[in-house]
Amino acid sequence: MIEPKLPPEQTPEQKPRLTLRQRKEGLYDKIKIPIKTLDLIIYGIVGLIILALILGMAIGNG
């Protein structure tokens, strides 16, 4: 049985420690762009896919 590692007791003088949830820094947490900009990027990629598809069919294997 592994003893869970508990954080040391906090005293009122100390600054409040970050909770585990707050401390978690995920891969996407570093992304600091507004959702609206991200929406535009997604629409842009969709547009590019459709454009590439049309272009690809037009060029064909030749």
Next chain:
Amino acid sequence: MEQAKKFDSRRVGTFMLNYALYFILGLIIVTVVVMRPEFASISNIINILMQSSTKGILALGCAGLIVLAGTDLSIGRVLGFSAAVTASLVQTTTYASRMYPQITEPVNLLIPFVLSIAIAVIFAAINGFGVSKLHLHAFIVTLGTSLIAYGANCMYIESQPSGSAQALSTFEQSFLGIVSDTVKLGEVKIPYLIFYFLLLAIIMWFIWNKTKLGKNMFAVGGNQEAAAVSGVNVAKTIMFVYLMAGVLYGIAAFLEAARVQSVGANTGINYELDAISACVIGGVSFTGGVGTIPGVVIGSVILQAINYSLYYLGVNPYLQYIIKGLIIILAVAIDVRKYLVKK
């Protein structure tokens, strides 16, 4: 009234964005069915399922690593090496240029099967040890093992008595039958390979959702520190997930050798990209802690269906790469959006 309209249009917009990937995939498939109706034939659908099966098995293993917020770049090369060892042991005993002329009786298929899994598990164990104990980045460790596996594979293939690096081929019929034999359902003949994929998917679903290992895997992937504080053995969990992936790569290598019927130094090249793409399309998040087995299965089939559709539509091969790349970027962008909105 005005507000309700605005609210509705925003909801529709969000829905469109969240499912943009599926709209695009649907558009491609509908276009191909309209332009070439024979695309929707049973034999084509079975072909798509056959091709997505081995890559799907790889994706099932890789998905666990992505749930742990890791990745695996060694999949393709490890599969190539395992498949080469399998292929060398199942060549027909009447074939003059076989790898082992001293083998005069067909080998029990259990031997190459176990060896294939053992090789893949050894590489997976190295990856797992590097990530869980040495805290190395999965990208770097798996890149290293990928090169090691490739080197070992090239050396193995070149060690043929002929001294050439020709692909290993001409296999025993009993070995080929493992994949190509069919089950007749009405008028439709379904190859065994598709059933293996489904069976492994069911087993993985059970492990992910009904076992302690599965729960721990999601806990570690979601928040490693919180999982450790809750008493989860993080290193052990990571190691087990890597070993599980290794077993799946070994099985996939054995089946792939029988499916392609010829194994060379380039067998398995870029398979890791297909496996990772299938996971991303299937909704396994790179942030870790998110993903489902049905998603991975659907992702694998969809990816193969796209490959087939683009080919059927006669899309320029270079633009096919561009389209597939954009689809993967789109899948990640949607994943980021979902994450940021939830945050």
